[in-house]
Amino acid sequence: MLLAVVVSGWLTRAIPIPIPLPLIQIALGALISSATSHSMALDPHIFFLLFLPPLLFLDGWRIPKRVLKQDRVMIVQLALGLVVVTVVGMGFFLHWLIPAMPLPVAFALAAIVSPTDPVAVSAISARVPIPKRIMHILEGESLLNDASGLVCFRFAVAAAMTGVFSLSSASLTFLWVATGGLLIGAAFTYAVAFAQTWLGRHFGEEPGAQILISVLIPFGAYLIAEHLGASGILAAVGAGIAMSRVELTGRALAVTRIQRKSVWDMIQFSLNGIMFVLLGEQLPGILRGAVQIVQETGHHNPWWLVVYALAIHAGLTLIRFGWVWLCMQVNGFIARKRGGQADRIDLRLTLAVSLAGVRGAITMAGVLTLPLLLPSGAAFPARDLAIFLASIVIILSLVIASACLPRLLAGLELPPASARQAEEEEARKEAAMSALQAIEKARHLLEPAQENPQMYAEAATRAMDVYRQRIDNGSLADEEAENLRASAELERYFRVVGLRAERDTIFRLARTDQLSDEASRTLVHEIDLMEARLR
Structure with a gap:
């Protein structure tokens, strides 16, 4: 699988037609499965543990926090409100569309296809100028809807396993699962950071060990939260958000930060790539099981699978479009009532945001964790069909978004980046002023104890000239x-x-x-x- 991920990177640059990287990886996975005797059967719980914590941890670590604060209302509306509407609406729709799929399994499938994947969107939008604010909203939505979708998925699977569901019990459990997971993840990260600082102060810092600890943090947070009955998924997210705060203390060595970034880039590329290769590798076997399920519903033509998948994708897109449009209307009304200025509702941009809700690695990771057996020992109902439909929805969302987004966003007027440039220039000036003061202070500390103070003065002047030039550039x-x-x-x-x-x-x-x-x-x-x- 890792070799296929490497080859996919070469192919996406060699093929003249812009094909999204995830689609190439899915095709390579299917080729591996059909052309060789290699196949993989993964324990769902192990699969969940291996792939999700580091991906969600990194999302929480790297998401722009200012965007989360600035557009928090829209992000929460998409990440929580849209997930609930999608789970309820699509759950009943799926059960009506496929009677052989029990209602709890239909809710589980609806929950797992509700989270979006910004990595897949980034792969598609590499050549498309998506506005920065829209891209950040999509990233913030993905960070939270991963957790909310997976928590809903967990409750739906529990209902399918036990045949019992209590709304009041589920609501109380959700509060502990959500808040407990976030708090446990954040507390674990801060505890590890405190221990690292203490050990580094007394025994020195080894970059390799620090990088390894950062890789282990999401797994530790996940396992502790799961052991305490909270959400390991949200614990990984909370650990990542806390890690971004710890990073701002500047305690890590520069060489540690340089090497750690490269390691995490490789982990992200590898895990996301393996997810899509694995999806392709599983498709032939999943297709065989799904065909059998379709035949049990009375349809002997396997093309009904495609009809089901198209209907699911159309339903997801329509629900998303309607919810985005409604939220923008409500937010605009509230803004006008408060005397502010509402954002103009552009239907083309609304449709682009709807199509940009691409499903990817999280959906794939979650759906593969469907249990193999019920507590009675019977096979989990419609498991292969649910996995196959989720897989096809992922592929459809990638193909349709890659075909439509460039046309929808062509000629779109993007806001100028002057505000960000001015902010960066001001930060550079302030940092240069601090550097000048630090150099001057160090010079006065060193000069009295030296036999040749002139040499120190000249060296300090040369170092200070660089920063004076940076300050002067802004006033020219x-x-x-x-x-x-x-x-x-x-x-x-x-x-x-x-x-x-x-x-x-x-x-x-x-x-x-x-x-x-x-x-x-x-x-x-x-x-x-x-x-x-x-x-």
């Missing part, structure tokens, strides 16, 4: 500032050229045994860090 005329930026870009280009020549020379010396491997690795690492900083 536009043309002059632009010339300075162009000059800085040229200087950066020439420095990168020089660093590449340095690195080539180091490699040549090592190849000809004029330099030891250990020394060459040290020198190349220094050059790599300098080039990364310049870029």
